[in-house]
Amino acid sequence: MSSSLQDKYLSVRKSIPAHVTLVAVSKFHPVEAIKEVYDAGQRVFGENRVQELMQKQPLLPADMQWHVIGTLQTNKVKYIAPFVSLIHSVDSPKLLTEIDKQAKKCNRVIDCLLEIFIAKEETKHGLSFEEAEAIFNSPPLPNVCIKGVMGMATNTSNEQQVREEFKSLATFYNKHKSAHNLLYMSMGMSSDYQLAIEEGSNVVRIGSSIFGISPRK
């Protein structure tokens, strides 16, 4: 019998087309809840704090794929380098260089997305389109692979504005996609993932619609 958490997960899962990757954002939620969603079939999970991820990862099944979606400090990269499967939040050349260095120590190539600032909100951050373009045009680093872009829209009920912000990221992604073999455009959260998918997103990061509103949010 499925739990109500599993039912919520399955209904979100059903609302997402098959070509779109669902990242279940489990930040602030306990390993027991994460395991229930895993048992319902989910394998890709996202966390935004390194320390929390470090605590949870060893307690959960080894075939889970962990994505880092939040601001990542360079001095914390070493902790996640051995196992992280995708970093969505590369927001500086310096961070990319550090990921390369730590990936090399682990004898891995770490997949990354460039986080781009598309919102009209000061609380959101990321690279400008120009800065992201400069990274695309600089020599590739051997132990990182840039697989695409990530963006967060303004937290507003103005649907037109959210759509415009998603469109701006989609335009940038499509411009660079073939030259750089990009595969992923990560945009859309609980409140706006349907819009994001309509604008071309193929990776959505969904937390509260699956796990509920966390006490620390």
Ligand SMILES: *Cc1c(COP(=O)(O)O)cnc(C)c1O
């Ligand atoms: C928390 C978080 C999400 C998920 O947000 P919900 O509104 O709970 O779906 C997505 N992306 C990032 C970067 C986050 O920090």
